[in-house]
Structures are given as C-alpha cells and as structure tokens.
Amino acid sequence: MSETDLKAHAEKLRGLHSGPMLVLPNAWDAASAVIVAEAGFPVVATASAAISAMLGHPDGEGAPWQEMFAAAGRIARAVPVPVTVDAEAGYGLAPGELVDRLLEIGAAGCNLEDTDHRASGLADADAHAEWLAEVRAAATERGVPLVVNARVDAFLPASGIPEPDRVAETVRRGRLYLEAGADCVYPIGVRERRDLATLVAELPGPVNGNTGDRLDLAALRELGVARVSYGPRFYRAALAGLKSAVEELR
Template sequence: MTDDLKAHADRLRELHHADEMLVLPNVWDAASAAIVAEAGFPVVATASAAISAMLGYPDGEGAPWREMFAAAGRVARAVSVPVTMDAEAGYGMDPRELVDRLLEIGVVGCNLEDTDHRAGGLVDAGVHGERLAAIRAVADDAGVPIVINARVDVFLSQSGAPEEERVAEAIRRGRIYLEAGADCVYPIGVGDERAIATLVAEVPGPINGNTRPGVLDLTKLGELGVARVSYGPRLYREALAALKSSVEELAP
C-alpha cells in the first residue's frame, strides 16, 4: 500500500514540473471523481467548498473534519489516479495526525491554507512555514512524500490593500513556504495578469492559478507560466445550476 501511495505522490509531484500544465477540474464525490478520471485527467482534486456544501455546512472548516475526510476517502476509492485533497487549514491537527489521516484514506496531496479560521486573519508566515516543514518531515518519514500545495490567502484577506503590497506579501510567503518544503504555491484570488506574471517570475516554484470566465483562460495562464490550474467549487455550482434548471422545467 505504501509503495502504491509513494508512486502516486511521485507522479503528482512530477506533473507539477511537466511541460504541460496540470489542470484539475475539482470534484466533490465519487461520481464526479470517476467522471474526471474517465475523461483522462491524470489527477483528481477535491474542493472543500463543494464538499462542505454537499454535506450541508459552510466552507472554511465549517464541516466536521471526519466528514470531510470520509468524502475525500470515497473519492480516492473511486479512481486509480493520484488524489489530492483540499484540506483547508488542516483542521487544527498536528502534522503527524494530518499526514496519517491523509494516507489512511489514500490521498497523496493536500491544499493547506495560511488562514486561521478560528481566530480570523492570516497565520504568521514564519509560523505557517514551520508547520509546513513539520508536515513535510512527517510525510517523508512515513515513506510517502505528500505533495503540499501551499495556499496563500493574501488576495482574499487583504482585499483593500494596494495590489503591489499584496503581490509582495504573496511572494514573501510563497518563498517561505517553498523553503519549508511545499511543492506548489497557490495565491488564490489573484486575477491580474501582471500580478500573476510577477508571482511566476519571483516565486521559485510552481504556481497554482485559477481561470476566470472572459478574463483568464487556460491558454493565457499557460502563457503566463502557471504550472497548475484548479477550479474549486465552480463545477459543483454549475452542476447544481443545471439541476435547478431541469427541475424548474418540471415544476407545476
């Protein structure tokens, strides 16, 4: 089992450095995971906002962690490709418990936010870097080098700050997180092309971006040098919108 998980972790890491951009249409259950895998995508990624909504809870660690892990475990069992979990801010778990629980459900990657959902606001970058380093050490000791996608929440939490200040802070945090052992940096919420290009140039590791309808598509993100693109809860919301439309057509 450990050998299989290690092979999946190694493959996931390799895809962050491939010539072709890693595209992740995020899923929320076993059925959506199977659709993504059957379409030929080499990795399946969960979306915490979508899973939380499916379970009836708000995003931002509003759902019980056991339910979140159970849902991600069902995703992992449904496919034969590597699975990475949006683990939000880690649910207050110490590094060993977090790694153990990820491996127990067959997951080889995780998103980890630098937001403190209990206190509100961003975690100190140095403190968060130490946590990432501890998670990296535990995962390596377990024999499965889990792929850590370090989410930088500057563009969400400091929306009123000048753009150049947020970019500079995202670069600072991204460098700290990569030095601590993260594999990819995810500056969620950044949508300006110049800001993305600056982040790609100044952060010495893969950058995770998001498309924006009518503004940023996969081609443009590829041209900017983004290594990984995720969709978060967008596909889940589109699926619900389609369901709503179909139901309304049937309504008396």
C-alpha cells in the same frame, strides 16, 4: 491502498508539476471523481467548499474534519489516479496526525491554506511555514512524498491585506512556504495577468493558478503556471443545471 502504490501516486503527482500544465477540474464526490478520471485527467483534486456544502456545512472549516476526510477517502477509492485533497487549513490537527489521516484515505497530495479560520485572518507567515515544515517532515518519516500545495490567501478580501501590497506579501509568504518544503504555491484570487506574471517570475517553484475573466487556460499556460484548479465551480454549475431542470417541471 498499499504504501508502495501511494508513494507511486505521490511521485507521479509531483512529476506532473514539471509540465505540461496540470489541469484539475475539482470533484466533490465519488461520482464526479469518476467522471474526471474517465475523461482522461491524470489527477483528481477535491474541492473543500463543494464537499462541505454537499455535507450540509459552511465552507472555511465549518465541517468536521472526520466528515471531510471520509468524503475525500471515498473519492480516492473510486478512481485509479492520484488524488490531491483540499485539506483547508489542516483543521487544527498536529502535523503528524494530519499526514496520517491524509495517507489513511489514500491522498497523494493536499492543499493547505494560510487562513486562520479561528482568528478570521491570515496566519502568521513564519509560524505557518514552521507548521508546513513539520508536515513535510512527517510525510518524509512515513516514507510517502506527499505533494503539498501551499495556498496563499493574501489576495482574498478577508485577508485584510491592502490591494497594493498583495503581490509582495504573496511572494514573501510563498518563498517561506517553499523553503519549508511545500511543492507548489497557490495564490488564490489573483485576477490580473500582470500580478500573476510577477508571482510566477518571483516565486522559485511551481505556481497554481485559476482561470477567470482575464485569464483563460491559454493565458495561464503562456505565463508559465504549473497547475490550474477550479475549486467548487463545477459543483455549482451542476447545481445550477439541476435547478434549471427541476424548475422546468413545475
């Protein structure tokens, strides 16, 4: 993909955060990405958990980044729409190298989470914000407005954040990340409507949500969520369908 086309894809992806709500049924390989694009979705998002599982590795940066990026690159080449890549926590790459690798595979955007997979907890918020600022600066230097979706993992049990403090900590981190140049904040794991409503109100930028038992698409739209992603949900549903089909053959 030419730099001009990649820049256009990034600008289109950024514009789609202004409404109506951007829905992203995540893909894990070229075939699933084509299905998403041919269904009319304007963007394809990858799911790192699904890709790592497909490659035979555990989630949480358990797969070599080279394999993850190669898979994401095949997705980007398979579809004509912008692709945003779940780059986990950046795989320990320096900001400039991370941006170069993303642009090489044709990514218009990326998810970057604040879990430190080497320390098994959340990264220091200020240090992570500085790292995000360097990612933004590197993308600007290369002339492509890469769309950064900053995932905040405070609601995940592994974060170690007590439940009563998760909303406040997510707001604190999300504001830091937006100030650092992130385009969207992704508070993964939020299940309660009241919590998500507070986050949408308190964060001065677009918010990425997930559907759940208490939060369907209509509820997310009503709350003002800018984008919705599904992670490995469709990958797991596909495997469940395969399991059921092959068991019927026995």
